[in-house]
Amino acid sequence: MPAEHDGNELLRTEGLAKTFGRGKDEVRAVDGVDLHLRRGEVTALVGQSGSGKSTLGRLLLRLADPTAGRVVFGGRDVTAVRGAARRDYWREVQAVFQDPFAAFHQYRRVEATLATALQLMPSETRESGREAMAAALAAVGLDAAETLAKRPHELSGGQRQRVMLARALMLRPRLLIADEATSLLDASVRVTVLNLLADLRDERGMTVLFVTHDLGQAYYLADRIAVMHRGRIVESGPAEQVVAEPEHPYTRSLLADVPKLHRSS
Ligand SMILES: Nc1ncnc2c1ncn2[C@@H]1O[C@H](COP(=O)(O)OP(=O)(O)OP(=O)(O)O)[C@@H](O)[C@H]1O
Ligand SMILES: [Mg+2]
Known part of the structure; x- marks a missing residue:
């Protein structure tokens, strides 16, 4: 078993790459990324549209195969996990995406959508499934009685996104990948969800x-x-440092677009 570089490290990538297309149409969406995620920390992955953020997220989730490099989670190489091992991995690594509508079955009620998470849970904890659903919905600011019977089109975009967050949290993942998960939320709900995270x-x-x-x-x-x-x-680097002393010109240009920065605590 390979030793971890750092006892606090939960996930790392080594030279991770994903290329789409060939020849002059080739796009190096992810081009040699060494990312380190430390336990119990929030790491923000920031970049403009098309910079490769979602592709990197999908590689970490094993929703796509990398062209090169590896993904190591908890000291274990998960670059090529599939089948049952990949389902086990998804208990520990959950995601909420940019477009929550795509993640829903069109006619399925919220209760059925959340129940699909229960199937990934170990059987001994399934008993308390309904309680887990209600608690997860409450955590994202939704009323269980009102929400469980609804179908996706009966929810707002922000409500759908919060249902998907609730579904992810029910599994108590060690790693949550939130890909623009707060982009559809209005300002007050966004702050609630950021504080929840x-x-x-x-x-x-x-x-x-x-x-x-x-x-x-x-x-x-x-x-x-x-x-x-x-x-x-x-x-x-540490958030304070990247913001106070940006080293790369691209970071400086991103900072120039932000009027005023606030911290959660
Ligand atoms: N399945 C695909 N086939 C071909 N090209 C793709 C595919 N997925 C992504 N790309 C390309 O890879 C690049 C990175 O896309 P990606 O979606 O990762 O960017 P992003 O940083 O998430 O952008 P956004 O902020 O708009 O969500 C883009 O040039 C995109 O067109
Ligand atoms: Mg994206």
Whole structure:
């Protein structure tokens, strides 16, 4: 078993790459990324549209196969896990995506959507399934009695996104990948959800990869910031440091677009 570089490390990638297309159509969406996620920390992955953030997230989730490199989770190489081993991995690593509508079955009620998470749970904990659903919905600010019987089209975009977050949290993952998960939320609900993620980090020690194009949200929530540009991580470090002393010109240009930065605590 390979030793971890750092006892606090939950996940790392080594030279991770994903290329789409060939020849002149080739796109190096992820181009040699060494990312380190430490236990119980929120790392923000920041970069403009098309920089490769979602592709990197999908590689970490084993929803796509990398062209090169590896993903190591908890000291174990998970680069090629599939089948039952991949389902086990998904108990520990959950995600909420940019477009929550795509993640829903069109005619399925919220209760049935949340029940699919229960199937990934160990059977001994399934008993309390309904309680787990209600608690997870309450945590994201939704009323269980009102929400469980609804179908996706009967919910707002922000409500759908919160249902998907509730579904992810029911599994008590060690790592949550939130890919623009707060982008559809209005300002007050967004702050509620950002604070919820901060609480999950502080109380459960959950590790979060918070993917966003918004440096303001990244700074509000994150312990560390990794800046992605054209498939590469061009800068990473403690959030305060990246914001106060940006080293890369691309980070400086992102900062120039943010009027005022606030922290959650
Ligand atoms: N399945 C695919 N086939 C071909 N090209 C793709 C595919 N997925 C992503 N790309 C390309 O890879 C690059 C990175 O895309 P990606 O979705 O990872 O960016 P992103 O940083 O998440 O952007 P956004 O902020 O808009 O969500 C883009 O040039 C995109 O067009
Ligand atoms: Mg994206």
